[in-house]
Amino acid sequence: NAGVMQNPRHLVRRRGQEARLRCSPMKGHSHVYWYRQLPEEGLKFMVYLQKENIIDESGMPKERFSAEFPKEGPSILRIQQVVRGDSAAYFCASSPDKGGELFFGEGSRLTVL
Amino acid sequence: LAKTTQPISMDSYEGQEVNITCSHNNIATNDYITWYQQFPSQGPRFIIQGYKTKVTNEVASLFIPADRKSSTLSLPRVSLSDTAVYYCLVGDLIQGAQKLVFGQGTRLTINP
Numbered sequence: 482n483a484g485v486m487q488n489p490r491h492l493v494r495r496r497g498q499e500a501r502l503r504c505s506p507m508k509g510h511s512h513v514y515w516y517r518q519l520p521e522e523g524l525k526f527m528v529y530l531q532k533e534n535i536i537d538e539s540g541m542p543k544e545r546f547s548a549e550f551p552k553e554g555p556s557i558l559r560i561q562q563v564v565r566g567d568s569a570a571y572f573c574a575s576s577p578d579k580g581g582e583l584f585f586g587e588g589s590r591l592t593v594l
Numbered sequence: 595l596a597k598t599t600q601p602i603s604m605d606s607y608e609g610q611e612v613n614i615t616c617s618h619n620n621i622a623t624n625d626y627i628t629w630y631q632q633f634p635s636q637g638p639r640f641i642i643q644g645y646k647t648k649v650t651n652e653v654a655s656l657f658i659p660a661d662r663k664s665s666t667l668s669l670p671r672v673s674l675s676d677t678a679v680y681y682c683l684v685g686d687l688i689q690g691a692q693k694l695v696f697g698q699g700t701r702l703t704i705n706p
Binding site for chain 2: 485512514516521522523524525526529536537540572574576579580581582583584585586587588
């Protein structure tokens with residue numbers, strides 16, 4: 482049973498470009514969470530999704546950031562018009578149920594030049 | 595959301611028992627206590643979870659006093675590979691795992 486798969490592992494973008502981060506949850510998991518981690522800091526919750534629905538996006542910046550979890554395919558975190566402050570590690574986690582154990586991926590490290 | 599306070603860093607030696615204490619003075623009735631471990635350049639990994647008294651699994655033990663205002667993660671006979679950041683999280687899991695808030699964690703360093 483493969484774990485949570487994130488890609489790309491590393492992504493470099495110039496200011497103003499778009500970044501797309503993908504997350505495939507563990508098999509059988511329908512709950513997906515995205516977190517952002519700055520160096521030497523803890524993870525900050527961004528958004529919680531179930532298939533085709535955003536359940537909680539209270540941690541998501543109001544502009545430039547969006548997330549989806551379509552019926553088919555991976556969850557996508559999209560950052561438009563990236564700025565240097567978006568440079569961080571973005572982690573995806575999945576769980577089999579609402580309050581269950583979170584299984585994290587290896588993260589996607591975004592660097593904005 | 596219940597705020598947690600834990601030491602920024604700790605040092606120990608191989609073979610020792612390590613206890614990391616977390617304070618959560620305003621924990622709510624429905625809140626659970628969960629600990630995660632994170633190695634450099636990796637995502638966090640679940641260690642243990644509890645509501646009250648003591649919970650033990652193959653990796654660690656979690657001690658929670660009656661007032662639940664603190665908890666202690668106990669790692670028996672640590673090895674070098676236990677060097678990691680340990681996060682204490684408190685939240686109402688009925689509302690969803692996203693209610694668990696990651697703080698700065700405790701950076702544990704195990705020395706030979």
